[in-house]
Amino acid sequence: MIGRRRFIAASASGLLLGGCDRLNNSPGFRDVLRSAEKLNMASQRLISPRDALAREYGEADLSPIFRSNGTRVPGTAEYTRHMAEQFANWRLTVDGLVARPLSIPIQTLRSLPHRTQITRHDCVEGWSAIGKWHGVPLSRILDHAGLSTRAKYIVFHCADRFGDKPYYESIDLVDAFHPQTILAWGMNGHLLPVPNGAPLRLRVERQLGYKHAKYVERIEAVDSLSRVAGGKGGYWEDNVDYEWYAGI
Ligand SMILES: Nc1nc2c(c(=O)[nH]1)N[C@H]1C(S)=C(S)[C@@H](COP(=O)(O)O)O[C@H]1N2
Ligand SMILES: [Mo]
Secondary structure, three states, X not given: OOOHHHHHHHHHHHHHHHHHOHXXXXXXXXXXXXXXXXXXXXXXXXXXXXXXXXXXXXXXXXOXXXXXXXXXXXXXXXXXXXXXXXXXXXXXXXXXXXXXXXXXXXXXXXXXXXXXXXEEEEEOOOEEEEEEEEEEEXXXXXXXXXXOOOOOEEEEEEEEEEOOEEEEEEEEHHHHOOOOOEEEEEEOOEEOOHHHOOOOEXXXXXXXXXXXXXXXXXXXXXXXXXXXXXXXXXXHHHHHOOOOOOEO
């Protein structure tokens, strides 16, 4: 039991680290990756239910430094303006398959009842860190917007770009309504720092690091991922063939 999380994370990262090599460009190997993904999803369902809680830690376990990975500062003119305004005019758009599309000021999000959780973040690049997160349960926002019965996935659109491609991620409704899935506006007792996704980032604690979208400006409910960007549900999934389901 003790080694399970680590084992699954390690076996996932073993596959994922192969992301850019030549082997990965062969269609056969991609099929192997896909079947490994299905196996991971199926075996995890057997080992622990999808709605099981991720382990929570104590204050003494907090990493002295929680590093930043990927984008450290989104370089766009728009984000630079938001930074100068200390995010006073940042709003979260909620649209797609919802009864009531929303545009929620960041101040409102920060004033809603929130949840605090100390969890371990596991990046496929081979590092982990324990941090304390403060945020609004995503379920609350989705209930407020009135999710359509046709919705199957929630897409997180981010403010940063890799070249001309915006970062984005997506999760299914099991993860979206998981009690530890929050839109975090705070970290370690402070407002979220820019390198960690200010002013709003996703924490989806049963998944690997790249699913935890930073700089979230829009949430879209969809019935299929095929019409969003490259169609595979996330920036890395589209461009480096990372698995969409990155459960740990
Ligand atoms: N918008 C956005 N979200 C992102 C990334 C990114 O580059 N841009 N990197 C991802 C990866 S690979 C990891 S490990 C975590 C890192 O979060 P941190 O910077 O708070 O450590 O954010 C994820 N979310
Ligand atoms: Mo990562």
